[in-house]
Amino acid sequence: MYSPLIDELIDALRCLPGVGPKSAQRMALQLLERDRKGAARLVQALNEAVEHVGRCQLCRTLTESEYCEICANPRRDNQQLCVVETPADLFAIEQSNTYRGRYFVLLGHLSPIDGIGPEAIGVDQLMNRLVEENVSELILATNLTVEGETTAHYISERARQLNVIVSRIAHGVPMGGELEYVDGGTLAHAFSSRKQL
Amino acid sequence: MYSPLIDELIDALRCLPGVGPKSAQRMALQLLERDRKGAARLVQALNEAVEHVGRCQLCRTLTESEYCEICANPRRDNQQLCVVETPADLFAIEQSNTYRGRYFVLLGHLSPIDGIGPEAIGVDQLMNRLVEENVSELILATNLTVEGETTAHYISERARQLNVIVSRIAHGVPMGGELEYVDGGTLAHAFSSRKQL
Numbered sequence: 001m002y003s004p005l006i007d008e009l010i011d012a013l014r015c016l017p018g019v020g021p022k023s024a025q026r027m028a029l030q031l032l033e034r035d036r037k038g039a040a041r042l043v044q045a046l047n048e049a050v051e052h053v054g055r056c057q058l059c060r061t062l063t064e065s066e067y068c069e070i071c072a073n074p075r076r077d078n079q080q081l082c083v084v085e086t087p088a089d090l091f092a093i094e095q096s097n098t099y100r101g102r103y104f105v106l107l108g109h110l111s112p113i114d115g116i117g118p119e120a121i122g123v124d125q126l127m128n129r130l131v132e133e134n135v136s137e138l139i140l141a142t143n144l145t146v147e148g149e150t151t152a153h154y155i156s157e158r159a160r161q162l163n164v165i166v167s168r169i170a171h172g173v174p175m176g177g178e179l180e181y182v183d184g185g186t187l188a189h190a191f192s193s194r195k196q197l
Numbered sequence: 198m199y200s201p202l203i204d205e206l207i208d209a210l211r212c213l214p215g216v217g218p219k220s221a222q223r224m225a226l227q228l229l230e231r232d233r234k235g236a237a238r239l240v241q242a243l244n245e246a247v248e249h250v251g252r253c254q255l256c257r258t259l260t261e262s263e264y265c266e267i268c269a270n271p272r273r274d275n276q277q278l279c280v281v282e283t284p285a286d287l288f289a290i291e292q293s294n295t296y297r298g299r300y301f302v303l304l305g306h307l308s309p310i311d312g313i314g315p316e317a318i319g320v321d322q323l324m325n326r327l328v329e330e331n332v333s334e335l336i337l338a339t340n341l342t343v344e345g346e347t348t349a350h351y352i353s354e355r356a357r358q359l360n361v362i363v364s365r366i367a368h369g370v371p372m373g374g375e376l377e378y379v380d381g382g383t384l385a386h387a388f389s390s391r392k393q394l
Contacts, residue, residue, distance in 0.1 A: 001291050002284070003260040005246045012242035015235030016213075017227045018220060028246070029285055030214045032259050033304060036247050038212030043243045045209035046228070049202045050236045053229050062229050063200040087199070088226050094198050107230060 006032065058129070060122055061087045061105040070094075070103060077101040081129065082139040083155060085109050085148065089141065101139070104129065109147040110154055123155060130164050137165045144171050144189070203229065255326070257319055258284045258302040267291075267300060274298040278326065279336040280352060282306050282345065286338065298336070301326065306344040307351055320352060327361050334362045341368050341386070 002010070006028055013024040031039040055061070056068035063069075070076055070090075080101025084090050090103050106121040118124070130138065138159050142148035156166040172190035173182050182190075199207070203225055210221040228236040252258070253265035260266075267273055267287075277298030281287050287300050303318040315321070327335065335356050339345035353363040369387035370379050379387075 001266075001288050003250065003262060003265065005242075005250055005261045006259060009242040009246040012235070012239045013213075015228070015232055015239060016210075016224045018223070023215060025285065025288075026215070027213045029259070029283065031212070031243070032246060032250050033283070035212055038209070039243050039247045042209040042212060043240050043247070045202075045206040046236050046240045046243075049206040049225070049229060050233050050240075053200065053202055062203060062226070064202045065200060068200065069198075086226065086230070088222065091198050091222070 055107075056105075059103045059105055060107055060125070061090055061103065078133055079136045080139060081126075081133070081135045081137070082141055083126065083152075084141050085143055085151075089143075093141065099139075101137075102133075106142070106151065109142060109145075109151040111147050118154065121151070123158060126155065127158055127162065130159060130162050135164060137167060140166065140168045252304075253302075256300045256302055257304055257322070258287055258300065275330055276333045277336060278323075278330070278332045278334070279338050280323065280349075281338050282340055282348075286340075290338065296336075299330075303339070303348065306339060306342075306348040308344050315351065318348070320355060323352065324355055324359065327356060327359050332361060334364060337363065337365045 009028045009032075010021070010024045013019055013027050014021070016024075019027070031042075049064075052064040053062050054064070056063045056071055057066050058071040059068060061068050061070075065072070077100045080099070081104055082093065082099060082101055083104045083106065084093065085106050085108065087105055087107075090105055093099055093103075104122070104126050108116055108121050110116060110118065110121065129135065138155075140152040140155060142152045152168055156168075159166045170193065171186070172193060173179065173186060179187070206225045206229075207218070207221045210216055210224050211218070213221075216224070228239075246261075249261040250259050251261065253260045253268055254263050255268040256265060258265050258267075262269070274297045277296075278301055279290065279296060279298055280301045280303065281290065282303050282305065284302055284304075287302055290296055290300075301319075301323050305313055305318050307313060307315065307318065326332065335352075337349040337352060339349045349365055353365075356363050367390065368383070369390060370376065370383060376384070
């Protein structure tokens with residue numbers, strides 16, 4: 001119903017996560033009617049990012065430099081290495097201001113059904129770092145999903161052969177969470193991981 | 198926390214309507230981690246649309262041609278002209294398959310507080326069309342908001358001086374709407390616009 005170029009823009013916007021036909025239409029019209037400057041800026045930013053952003057040589061997070069800010073920071077603790085699935089997970093941990101060690105980003109999780117094995121998530125690279133950097137503790141912060149747990153289990157087995165202490169972040173009832181509204185899986189986890197006082 | 202190019206991309210994505218910091222972050226990472234092809238296609242579509250899409254010479258809707266598909270279609274009824282605020286409104290009416298006449302898109306509504314007067318929404322151009330095309334009925338389909346009503350009122354006054362029949366689309370309880378859940382303003386409108394059977 002719209003002209004071909006507008007239809008193509010609406011279609012192209014749907015590659016964005018969480019954007020369906022209605023919001024894509026709204027976005028396209030908003031950009032064309034009222035914000036062509038914003039659209040030009042978006043084109044520029046997308047071009048630059050797609051062209052230059054690659055992976056950090058050390059931790060595999062997304063960055064346009066050879067090493068990301070955290071890997072390049074000499075004041076981060078070399079003794080601890082935290083494994084996360086995605087750059088967004090790394091960001092969330094950094095935001096909490098709770099951890100001063102270094103990271104390793106898997107960029108995914110083990111998923112044999114999709115053909116994602118240990119090489120795809122860089123487990124060998126991770127093991128090399130454990131040895132080369134003399135890491136004393138490996139903290140597994142993969143998600144509490146079937147795939148995340150499998151990945152954590154696999155990595156912990158591999159790391160234990162190198163005599164590295166392996167830990168897993170705690171899972172349970174979140175802060176401010178009311179038991180009444182917490183799901184059964186989380187509650188089960190909170191009970192089985194209970195600590196003696 | 199992300200690298201500068203990623204931060205800039207996240208920022209640029211926020212020009213899209215309904216996209217806050219969290220979704221912008223999710224979009225940027227999704228594009229960079231998993232869908233660079235989609236990002237390239239989006240760049241291409243944005244570029245083409247921003248460069249080529251302008252306004253239809255006749256009805257002011259967005260199109261890359263001189264005249265939009267509807268204005269260029271000789272089989273549309275010249276006798277009726279429907280006034281809408283935006284291209285999305287035009288699209289919604291076309292989707293309903295109920296109207297075979299032509300359109301005029303205001304691309305906005307009268308809003309003296311924002312400095313939007315009759316020239317900005319092309320009222321003179323609209324009046325010229327009424328005369329030149331010998332339109333017999335002008336259908337006002339602006340929104341049922343203060344600005345939309347003001348705009349409809351202003352246009353109807355102007356059109357009446359040209360001896361054109363002016364009508365306004367009906368407002369009331371929507372189809373399938375249950376009275377219990379319809380807002381008071383709509384109910385009041387439905388009562389005051391009641392028809393004798």
